[in-house]
Amino acid sequence: MPLRSDQFATHGAVMLDNTTVRFALWAPDAHSVEVCLQPDLRLPLQRGADGWFRGRWPATAGSRYRYCIDGELQVPDPASRFQPQGVHGPSQVVDPAAYPWQHRHWQGRPWHQAVIYELHVGLMGGYTQVIEQLPRLVALGVTAIELMPLGQFPGDRNWGYDGVLPFAPQHSYGTPEQLCQLIDQAHGHGLMVLLDVVYNHFGPDGNYLNHYASAFFRPDQHTPWGNAIDFRRRQVRDFFIENALMWLHDYRFDGLRLDAVHAIDDPDFLQLFSQRVRRTVTPGRQVWLVLENEHNQASLLEGAFDGQWNDDGHNALHVLLTGEDDAYYADYSQATVHILARCLSQGFVFQGEVDRNGRPRGEPSVHLPPSAFVLFLQNHDQVGNRAKGERLTRLCPPQALRAATTLLLLSPMIPLLFMGEEWGSEQPFLFFTDHHDALADAVREGRRAEFAGFKAYADAEQRAAIPDPNALASYTDSRPHAPDDPHSPWQAFYQQLLHLRQHHISAQLPGCRALGAKVIADKALTARWRLANSCELRIDLNLGTTAVPCRLPEASTHLYYCTGEPLDHNQLGPYSTLVSLLPPHTPEHVHD
Template identity: 50%
Template structure:
């Protein structure tokens, strides 16, 4: 069977004949010793530039630590395996040991993407996710996206507090079990995308400041902590190789890079794109996805696959719920017009002043095809960063959510749904972690302080209703309730999901190679229709009404979907959506 390995510059690389080469960049240390379990410590060779290396007589399964200046023993920052967690020893692994069952998999073109975001721990780890793949594929999902799986402190976490970017978190399963999940997904035609975090490290288990303070840029701190010095060649290479490692050794079909706005050195993105292009096999589809508060359309023009469209979510959320606190204030003035701009041009904010941040935000995006934008109604951020983790169906009229769901799955933008959304899940999704002692108290109180500016939580008694992120019950309460799939509501939503994704596959996906807006027209508050030019002379028109009013609409050709069973010809009822496809000369 074909095997895959990406030879990293950093960490432990297994050679033949029970030999392993160890490499560590430790510019803050004068000397470094390699400690292999059962063997005497060995001094590593220095090149005088902060790089330490040594070839040692050990093979797969050897446990090791690096002892740096000051006598502290630390795990490998590029460790492939940490079975005892981020505070334990690293383990030498043989990347060639796993026998791939789908080595010829080439991925899928981006226009076919229908993304399902999930949290590995809540779905039972890698083996638990594997058990869900058949049902997801049968619904019409074509890609699963894993929230970050890099190792973190404790046994449960969203993943954004990770400290070892190369190490799959042990609570979810072994490295080979992760490969088996990816293999199983590919066997069912599903892509697998990984969320990666390069803008900060978590608060527990990050030893880099001890021996590599130059890894950080203390003048460019972000919301999440000390800035990272991407302008340093070793740092830039560390993260570029991390992307290549996941794409090549684990065969992920793409990565979603978290909080791109916190990465200040933009030359890194060009270098990443070039290395990926030069490394990935010809003909294989891999996708580089961004989450970027800056709405940097330039990165999308330069070849990055797509960006999460927070503007689209926010405009729809305000229309559906009427909420206007926090960052929703940015979209509260005229959410209908904001949605119109999203559907026509991608971003709402294209350089204008942002009252929430007090700065100008974004750049022009109207020339970009709709497939450069990933649209969603819910995700881990927009649900879990609420104080009480409410799902959208708990906040808005179900019939309005149904119309928005149809827009999500039928628009030319790439749709993403959040685990459980396909059956109308009402289980909250909370922020959770597993810290202890003073750190746990800081996280708990910080979470409550964060929401003190909101009207509902200005009273201390109400703030105490916010679940403790560190409590095991907070994690358990976030598991999507599977039993709800079998209820009348659950089966109705599943049928709707299957119907809409079937329509998308048959009517829309084949014509998504060069999509451009053909105009958007506002009918009234909460109501509008949008048109797109697709391939082969197709025109897709979607009429949508998220209000309680009724509107006249133009007669169109070839109706492919309508959400209202009682729609009268020429009328758009409250909380409804109508989609039509035309052939034009």
């Protein structure tokens, strides 16, 4: 029988039976706590050790409630399972066993099969509209969808990283039951479903923890979002681990991507998190844990976590494609093709070297398999954190983008696509929020101030033209509009490449190892990997505008795919990628 998170829960409202709920709130700053059940019933909770208030009271699924702190302040449950009226409204009791799962025997898919499609549920129209897209994504060759964060945020539109109630799926996307249906239908199509979760901060509007549980935070440590979360405390650790268990067991997500863990300043939490999550996973079920981590801690990828978003690879490819060298791209602007070669052969670029700010960054990663790295050309951050949210279709020649996409989809790293990328969308993806009054002003001005270090926005007048995150148009303009033709050239291109990946590469990734990468010109290289069947995967890439000399494999190889201008066997054309699968013991001269 599948596990449920209430078997592990210490926080929140847990249904004990159809008519009884156990309420539990950690409120060490409070003298008294009551459950205020709508419409007007107030029931006391018993104060226990270490700041806990608990009680068992009659309630049913659908009951709405708040906690009343010291007889005055009414707040939502920080572990609320649903907020039908938003972050300031009442919480709702949810029965995690109520949904009738159709594909209850789904066990997941191996990580080496992952082709990830990142999407924003709101922009796609909500859970039910995402369901409508699943057959198209399967036909494209996608094997996993990744949802941007769902934890309840203020207002109706947001990227999701301003969430304040991480257990409550955003009410404007649909109901908890509809979220279950999305995951259930995805499993029926053979798709994994991953979720982006934010455990490094809470958003600025709707977080009441400081009023009754200030110990959740560390006043001696600060993050870009305020005081750091205090992961030294058992109650705080349990809060976030229980959140992960809820998503994995009650909603049956296949994995989690932990946002910006470099902002979690606790050396033990991530290891503990992985251990406790994996202990709850039943034998045979495949669950995947992925990081975003600027610190490039390769040690976390040696068993605790399965993969990390490889910003190094993206940044090098972006510089080669666009020539941009502002801000963090400055670290990748010199000898960029050598940087990309290191990424393809060793994983991380920064493995302890000093960055542009004079800080050492990263750990050696050459021993890790290529599948420990998630590679992408675009994602929500890299598109949306641009001042005007331009996609690569507006920043580089289409031939260059096709060449880079071939590398992305046929290299042994795990590829990630961003919604709309597969049809060459030219719609922007802007930063958008739904804040009001002084907070809206602060977010708008803070957003524009971030770009003062960029040459294109050095002038205040130029920064004033950056779209206002709170304007409705910033949200509506970010909706990717699918082409009328489902067989558009870009989609056919992606589908062809993913078909090749599935039939020639994916099954051979376990045990794959890099054989090195050789720079052959300013924007050209050759990279090689030994696959599990002892064949050699070779990718020759030229992102330059002129042909470069290169001794290429013969067309008689197992896989011989080329994008770009026609080639002879002594040169690689401009904006070209040649992908070859060479049988074992191929004569060495093809590597010259």
